[in-house]
Amino acid sequence: MSWETVMGLEVHLQLATQSKIFSGSATAFGAAPNEQADAVDLGMPGMLPVLNEEAVRYAVKFGLGIGARIGERSVFDRKNYFYPDLPKGYQVSQFFAPIVCEGVFEVPLEDGSLFPVRITRAHLEEDAGKSVHDAFSRETGIDLNRAGTPLLEIVTEPDFRSAEQAVAYLKALHSLVTYLGISDGNMAEGSMRCDINISLREKGSDALGTRTEIKNVNSFRFVERAIHSEYERQADILDSGGSITQETRLYDAEQNVTRSMRSKEVANDYRYFPEPDLLPIVIDAEYIEAVRATLPELPGAKRARFTADYGLNDYDAALLVPNHALADYFEAVVTARGAAKPAANWILGDLTAALNRNEIDITSSPISAAQLAGLIARIEDGTLSSKLAKQVFDGLWAGEGDADQIIEARGLKQVSDSGALESMVEAVIADNPDQVAQYLAADETKQKKLSGFFVGQIMKASKGQANPQMINELLLKKLNDQS
Amino acid sequence: MSVSPQDVEKVALLARLAISESDLPEVTERFGRVLGLVDELNTIDTETVVPMSNPHDMHQRLRPDIVTGQNDRENLMASAPAQEQGYFLVPKVID
Numbered sequence: 001m002s003w004e005t006v007m008g009l010e011v012h013l014q015l016a017t018q019s020k021i022f023s024g025s026a027t028a029f030g031a032a033p034n035e036q037a038d039a040v041d042l043g044m045p046g047m048l049p050v051l052n053e054e055a056v057r058y059a060v061k062f063g064l065g066i067g068a069r070i071g072e073r074s075v076f077d078r079k080n081y082f083y084p085d086l087p088k089g090y091q092v093s094q095f096f097a098p099i100v101c102e103g104v105f106e107v108p109l110e111d112g113s114l115f116p117v118r119i120t121r122a123h124l125e126e127d128a129g130k131s132v133h134d135a136f137s138r139e140t141g142i143d144l145n146r147a148g149t150p151l152l153e154i155v156t157e158p159d160f161r162s163a164e165q166a167v168a169y170l171k172a173l174h175s176l177v178t179y180l181g182i183s184d185g186n187m188a189e190g191s192m193r194c195d196i197n198i199s200l201r202e203k204g205s206d207a208l209g210t211r212t213e214i215k216n217v218n219s220f221r222f223v224e225r226a227i228h229s230e231y232e233r234q235a236d237i238l239d240s241g242g243s244i245t246q247e248t249r250l251y252d253a254e255q256n257v258t259r260s261m262r263s264k265e266v267a268n269d270y271r272y273f274p275e276p277d278l279l280p281i282v283i284d285a286e287y288i289e290a291v292r293a294t295l296p297e298l299p300g301a302k303r304a305r306f307t308a309d310y311g312l313n314d315y316d317a318a319l320l321v322p323n324h325a326l327a328d329y330f331e332a333v334v335t336a337r338g339a340a341k342p343a344a345n346w347i348l349g350d351l352t353a354a355l356n357r358n359e360i361d362i363t364s365s366p367i368s369a370a371q372l373a374g375l376i377a378r379i380e381d382g383t384l385s386s387k388l389a390k391q392v393f394d395g396l397w398a399g400e401g402d403a404d405q406i407i408e409a410r411g412l413k414q415v416s417d418s419g420a421l422e423s424m425v426e427a428v429i430a431d432n433p434d435q436v437a438q439y440l441a442a443d444e445t446k447q448k449k450l451s452g453f454f455v456g457q458i459m460k461a462s463k464g465q466a467n468p469q470m471i472n473e474l475l476l477k478k479l480n481d482q483s
Numbered sequence: 484m485s486v487s488p489q490d491v492e493k494v495a496l497l498a499r500l501a502i503s504e505s506d507l508p509e510v511t512e513r514f515g516r517v518l519g520l521v522d523e524l525n526t527i528d529t530e531t532v533v534p535m536s537n538p539h540d541m542h543q544r545l546r547p548d549i550v551t552g553q554n555d556r557e558n559l560m561a562s563a564p565a566q567e568q569g570y571f572l573v574p575k576v577i578d
Contacts, residue, residue, distance in 0.1 A: 017548045024551030033569035034560065038552040042559055054548035075536040082499055084573040097536070131576055141570030269497055274536040282542035 003200040003235050006208060007160040007227070008120075011173060013152045013183050014127070014191040015058045021126050021150035022049030022092065029189050037129075037144035043087035048277050055150040056281060058182035059099045059124050060291045062152060065180050065298060066119055068103025073282050074123075076275040085129035085142050093153075094123035095272040099281065100152075106300060107172040109165070112314035117169050118157040125151050146190075152182075158197065158208065163227040167220050170194060175299045175322035193218050196227060199244070200234045209234075210244040214258055217251050226251035230258045302327060310340035319348050325362045332369030338376040346372060350393055367396045374403035387464050388412045416467040418474070421458075424466065425474045428457045429482070436482055451475060486515045 020027055023040035040047040063070045075097040078090040100122035106114040127149040132141035154173070160166045174192060177183045184191050199211035214230055217223050229251070234244055249258040297305075299321050306317040306327075320330050326347065333343040351372065355362060375392055378384045384392060384407070395406035407413055415421060429436055432454070439450045451472075458471050491511045495502045502510055556569065565572035 019548050019550045019552070024546075024549065026550045026552060034556045034571070035554040035569070036552065037559070038555065039559065044559075050546045051543050052548050053545035056545060073542075080497070084571075084576055096534075132570060133576065135570075136567065136572065138575060139565065139567075139572040140574070140576045141567070142573055143570055269493075271497065276537065279537050279539060279541055279543040 001235075001239055002203045003231075003238065004203045004205075005161055005163075005227070005231055006158050006199050006201060006211075007166055008158040008197045009156050009160065009166060009169065010195040010197070011154045011170070012127075012193045012195075013062075013154060013177060015055055015150040015152055016181065016183050017052055017054045017058070017150050019052060020148035021052050021055045021124065023148055025148065027149050029186075031145055033141070033143035034145060037147055041087070041144055041148040043089075049092065051278065051281070052150060055124060056099070056283075057291060058150075058180075059122065059152050060283065060288065061180050061182055061295065062122060062154070062177065063100035063103065064288070064292050064295060065176055066103040066105040068119055068122070069101040070283055070288055071097055071099050071101050071281075072284070073097065073280050074099040075280045076124075076278045077272045078275050079125075079270045079272055081270060083128070083131075084140060085131045085144070085147070087129070087144060087147060091126060091128060092275050092278070093125035093272075096274070097280075098123035099283075100154075105169070105172070105176075107165075107169045108300075108303065108314075108318055109168055110318075112318070115165060115168065117159050120155045120157055122152050122154040125153055127151050158199075163224045166196070166227060167224050170220055170223060171322060172299070175324075179296055179298055179324055181296075187218050187220075190218060194223055196223065196230075198227065198230050198234070200231065200238060209238075210246050212244065212246065212258075213248045214251050215248055215261070222251060222253050225253070225256055226258060229256050233258065306330075310334060310344075312340060312344055316341075316344040316348065320344060323362065329362050329365070329369050333373045333376070336370045336373035338369075338373030339380055342376045342379065343372070346376065346393075350390070354397055366399060367393075371396050371402050378403050378407065382416055382467065383407065383414055384412065385414050385464070385466075385468055388414055413465065414467050415462055415465045416470055418470065421466060421470055421474055422478075424458050424461055425454075425471065425478050428454055428461065429478055432457070436479065439479055440482060451479070454479070486511055486518060490514070 014027075015021075017027060019025060020041060023038050025038045025041055026036045028036065040049060060070055062068075074094055076092050077095040079093045079095065080090045082089055098121040100119075102121065103119045105117045105119055107117055109115050127146050129142055129144035129147040132143060135141050156169070160169065170192075174185050174187075177192075178185045186192075194217045196214040196217060197211050198214065199209035201207060201209045212230065212234070214226050217226050230249070237244060245260075248261045250261050251258050303314075303317045303321045306312045306321065307314060312320070321327050330343060330347055333347065334340050351362075351365065351367065355365060360366070375384075375389060375396060378392070379386065379389050388407075391410065391412055392403050392406050395401075395410060396403065400406050400409065435450065435453055439447055439454075442450055454475050455468065455471055458466055458475070459468070488507050488511050491502065491507060491514055494514075560566050560569075560571065563571050
């Protein structure tokens with residue numbers, strides 16, 4: 001049987017506020033256990049929540065960023081379940097009236113096309129604490145530092161048919177929220193966690209199959225692998241005539257399998273009701289327009305501008321834009337009069353490779369945008385061959401100054417003086433009579449191959465500094481003169 | 484609306500309430516009476532009434548995003564039955 005995968009995604013996005021959603025505790029990552037949890041976060045009797053204005057603003061920013069409708073009157077609800085890291089016995093969330101309503105998010109795919117993902121809703125909620133299972137032999141440790149951290153849960157319609165689409169969506173979402181500045185997007189620290197609702201159906205069918213939910217996947221790669229592994233599992237069951245049990249599963253990255261989370265099954269009945277301790281959030285048009293005025297240029301607009309204004313192709317634009325700092329760096333190089341296409345090539349090629357090798361972020365690049373622009377200018381004006389440019393790049397990386405200083409200090413100027421080059425060419429021809437004879441006897445295709453030998457000799461004699469285009473022209477002329 | 488003893492057991496489990504076998508019939512009967520009242524409310528036509536999420540005719544006041552909390556762990560943990568290395572300890576949770 002041929003199966004089609006149908007998926008919807010839920011992303012829990014940690015909002016980059018300083019304090020928690022309902023209390024004044026800090027949200028910083030990495031504090032000692034329970035040092036950032038106050039009486040509100042601990043659910044002490046009589047404590048009342050007070051909503052953080054920044055969390056509301058960030059949620060509205062997100063909604064405007066995807067062109068969604070903003071709920072003019074949204075309401076908090078209690079989601080009831082018992083778990084030791086949820087002190088109140090309920091999570092304050094939004095069920096009936098979310099702050100962000102339906103919208104469409106356009107996701108760029110690798111082929112340059114746009115894939116529209118329907119966003120069902122996005123709502124504000126508080127995070128739970130953290131359970132530590134392996135540090136104690138007979139007990140579970142509870143750290144409530146994370147309890148009350150503001151989250152935006154972003155829910156899509158079941159629009160995904162492949163792991164590639166799902167990952168493209170998550171990457172685009174990651175890019176959008178970091179552009180908006182509403183989340184640090186640090187997946188390793190849990191700032192963006194993904195639940196995958198996945199079911200299979202016969203190809204061509206419109207009906208939805210029974211789905212499972214894979215919870216809390218926290219890297220793009222794991223999302224892709226979890227989807228493939230769950231597809232295999234469900235297809236095996238269906239192929240052998242079985243049926244899928246609707247359940248929550250966890251992805252085990254080490255074994256590359258998903259496992260049932262039996263403990264959560266019985267609790268899957270949250271009995272939502274309106275949170276009596278919080279009043280409705282009312283958002284008027286004036287507020288929305290004020291937030292809209294603060295929106296930066298978003299990735300979609302920037303991609304379009306990079307291709308239109310700088311003549312970049314979709315591929316380069318798609319690689320430069322998602323990382324805001326990288327896009328800024330590119331623009332700084334171009335502004336410092338570096339040509340756009342070579343700038344993109346250098347940034348995405350040698351610079352990215354060197355940064356990755358040394359695990360350095362673009363914001364701490366040892367080569368400034370102005371320095372890279374200086375290097376590119378010397379290639380464009382013919383001072384440097386591409387080979388010499390690599391040496392200058394190494395010099396820039398090593399902090400030897402700017403491009404002109406390195407060219408001077410290392411003596412890397414490309415030799416473009418036709419008189420000097422001519423004598424080099426003549427010398428090589430005179431020193432290699434056998435090769436010259438071979439060349440003259442060969443047909444055209446073979447000649448092309450054989451001329452490489454002479455170019456190599458000349459480059460060697462000039463220590464790589466001869467202008468290769470000029471060498472080629474001179475060489476062909478001189479060789480043909482021999483006949 | 485009729486309520487079965489199984490319904491009551493499920494709700495009790497979700498609410499982590501222990502209801503003994505001997506109390507179950509009486510609790511089931513009382514549950515049924517409460518839901519009877521709800522059934523009666525359900526007969527009222529609310530088509531034109533906006534749902535009320537809060538009895539106060541006000542909307543939410545917001546606070547600025549400023550960290551005001553200070554580390555008060557020792558104090559807050561003082562009443563915890565068990566703690567170690569800054570963690571609250573609970574019976575082992577196995578997932």
